[in-house]
Amino acid sequence: MARILGGVGASHVPAVGAAIDYGKQDEPYWQPYFAGLPAARQWMADSRPDVCIVAYNDHASAFSLEIIPTFALGVAPRFEPADEAFGPRRVPSLVGHPELAWHLAESLIHDEFDLTIVNEMPVDHGCTVPMSVMFGQPDEWPTRIIPLCVNVIQYPPPTGHRCFELGRAIRRAVESYDEDMTVVVFGTGGMSHQLQGQRAGLINADFDVTFLDDLTGDLQRLVELPHGTYLREAGSEGIELVMWLIMRGALGDEAKEVYRHHHVPTSNTSNGLIILEPA
Ligand code: DHB
Numbered sequence: 001m002a003r004i005l006g007g008v009g010a011s012h013v014p015a016v017g018a019a020i021d022y023g024k025q026d027e028p029y030w031q032p033y034f035a036g037l038p039a040a041r042q043w044m045a046d047s048r049p050d051v052c053i054v055a056y057n058d059h060a061s062a063f064s065l066e067i068i069p070t071f072a073l074g075v076a077p078r079f080e081p082a083d084e085a086f087g088p089r090r091v092p093s094l095v096g097h098p099e100l101a102w103h104l105a106e107s108l109i110h111d112e113f114d115l116t117i118v119n120e121m122p123v124d125h126g127c128t129v130p131m132s133v134m135f136g137q138p139d140e141w142p143t144r145i146i147p148l149c150v151n152v153i154q155y156p157p158p159t160g161h162r163c164f165e166l167g168r169a170i171r172r173a174v175e176s177y178d179e180d181m182t183v184v185v186f187g188t189g190g191m192s193h194q195l196q197g198q199r200a201g202l203i204n205a206d207f208d209v210t211f212l213d214d215l216t217g218d219l220q221r222l223v224e225l226p227h228g229t230y231l232r233e234a235g236s237e238g239i240e241l242v243m244w245l246i247m248r249g250a251l252g253d254e255a256k257e258v259y260r261h262h263h264v265p266t267s268n269t270s271n272g273l274i275i276l277e278p279a
């Protein structure tokens with residue numbers, strides 16, 4: 001049987017990817033953020049998951065306004081880094097896990113989550129930056145990766161409650177996969193930030209710390225947070241946080257926090273990194 005070892009919540013700030021790619025981690029601006037990564041990478045190195053299921057969002061790289069899937073599951077054997085206007089990041093391609101991905105598709109769709117199934121999907125910073133955060137700069141990513149792309153770009157995004165329930169269904173799907181393997185689920189994006197309009201630059205670290213606390217505290221409050229609260233408190237792009245609830249749902253009723261790093265700011269956002277394990 002496959003089992004979920006843990007969950008990672010991680011921001012996906014593109015400038016963090018660039019700082020890694022161009023060796024800027026030791027610069028004074030970046031040092032305090034990167035100082036928090038070795039312990040998280042150690043947890044990942046110790047855990048050695050066979051597969052990571054990564055809930056992330058595309059930023060009009062793979063999908064444009066022509067097609068906007070709410071939840072798109074990548075079932076391909078490989079996914080290439082997207083060209084986000086400056087050429088693709090020079091990071092390894094993702095090696096997928098088609099067998100588990102098709103099992104997820106079958107289990108989740110029969111569980112009444114109407115996912116879009118995707119065979120070709122370049123992955124942008126939303127997915128590749130959290131990989132770099134957790135794995136550094138290997139020649140190949142040391143895990144298979146199943147990307148699960150969530151629409152948080154074009155209104156209406158899914159509710160946090162729907163994301164949480166999808167996470168719970170992912171847990172059921174993984175636990176019904178008839179092969180011994182270990183899985184880590186990522187929820188990426190966020191935390192508070194707003195990149196556009198009059199409130200561009202908004203950061204609300206208090207909201208973010210309470211969000212981190214409530215992943216193992218008042219979870220029901222988080223699951224029920226309406227879109228308007230994300231918009232008001234965490235800015236227009238803070239809605240990316242609903243993807244963290246997919247990760248949290250995949251851990252089961254009780255979870256414990258094993259690591260947290262929160263640094264404000266990196267680029268335009270309050271940068272959060274959390275590792276949880278099923279309790
Ligand atoms: C930034 C954050 C994002 O989530 C993103 O997709 C793009 C930019 C930023 O903080 O600069």
Ligand code: FE
Pocket residue numbers: 012059126189190237240
């Ligand atoms: Fe983003």
